[in-house]
Amino acid sequence: MDLNRNNERGRPRQEERLQKVLAQAGIASRRHAEEIILQGRVKVNGEVIRTLGTKVVSTDRIVVDGRLLSIPQNDYAYYLLHKPTGYITSVTDPQGRKTVMELMPKIPRRVYPVGRLDYDTSGLLLLTNDGDLAHRLMHPSYGVEKTYRVEVGEKIPEQALKRLEKGVLLEDGKTAPARIREVSPKGRGSLPTYEITIHEGRNRQVRRMFKAVGFPLSTLKRLRFGPLELDPSLAPGAFRTLSKTEIQHLRRAVKLT
Structure with missing residues (x-):
């Protein structure tokens, strides 16, 4: 894809990998974002992209499944959910099972679960649209x-x-x-x-x-x-936003400053 990467003053614009941009926008985890790209579900400036590693800039028009992507700038959300049993840790489910997102119907930003808890497992589940943080928290090299x-x-x-x-x-x-x-x-x-x-x-x-x-x-x-603990007072099915201190501790845990 041949894109002009210079602004009107001739300086290069900030480029990001497409899968990273999708993750940061809360579309999916970075790994799932790569699958979405390979499936041909993403267009950049009208062109279907199937190549991982394609780089984009903030002025590119990105469409996922026919919907224009709005890329947030430092507009992240972080939630701690007390997952009950009987829900799957997914944004959607083709089999029609209940997902953890049904427990959070009115949150202002789209987020996705970090890692998984089984259908029969309960407890602490982190949800965010911070793609970099989510990727590192799940990567085994960081030992969370x-x-x-x-x-x-x-x-x-x-x-x-x-x-x-x-x-x-x-x-x-x-x-x-x-x-x-x-x-x-x-x-x-x-x-x-x-x-x-x-x-x-x-x-x-x-x-x-x-x-x-x-x-x-x-x-x-x-x-x-990691540094997060399940609140004893948080009932199954309830959730809360993370404090600034908790977010800082999470980022430090995976060497994000």
């Missing part, structure tokens, strides 16, 4: 930690706990070392409860780890994501 609370049907022996800590072999490779501790409540009828902290983000990883050592989970809930 996630802490989950799990309940199992019986007490896990020390040997199995050590296997979880050292890493267990799954069908997609051995997991990285994890931290785990028992936090079982006192009293009759309570299920053995543990907290596990990992920094990977494989599909259904925590469930698969416990199943691999012979202890399938009864419940799974995410309590922490």
Whole structure:
């Protein structure tokens, strides 16, 4: 695509990769934005773009699925949602299942989930239109930690706990070392409860780890994501905006200043 990248004074305009611009505009995560481009759903100045890495400037006319893209300038939104079970972590679902976006119908800006929580998993979910931050939070090289609370049907022996800590072999490779501790409540009828902290983000990883050592989970809930913690007072299905301090801590965690 041959675009004039100079302004009327002859200075080059600021260029950005197209998939990054789509992510920053809240269209999708950067990875999903690449899929949208490859599917031929994006036009720049009237031309269908299918090449990843195509660069655009702020004056380019970008259309996605027939809709003109409005590129925000430093107009980011950040939300912390207490995801309940029974919802999928997606913007839309072809199968018609309930999505987490249905819990946030009146927010002023379009955002998307950072990472995933399974249909049967509850807890802390971050949603934003800050593409750079979302990309880094999900990238394994930044080692962002996630802490989950799990309940199992019986007490896990020390040997199995050590296997979880050292890493267990799954069908997609051995997991990285994890931290785990028992936090079982006192009293009759309570299920053995543990907290596990990992920094990977494989599909259904925590469930698969416990199943691999012979202890399938009864419940799974995410309590922490990087520096963010789930508010005890935030009811399932409720959400709130992040504070400036929380946003700064998140950006520092992935070396964004």
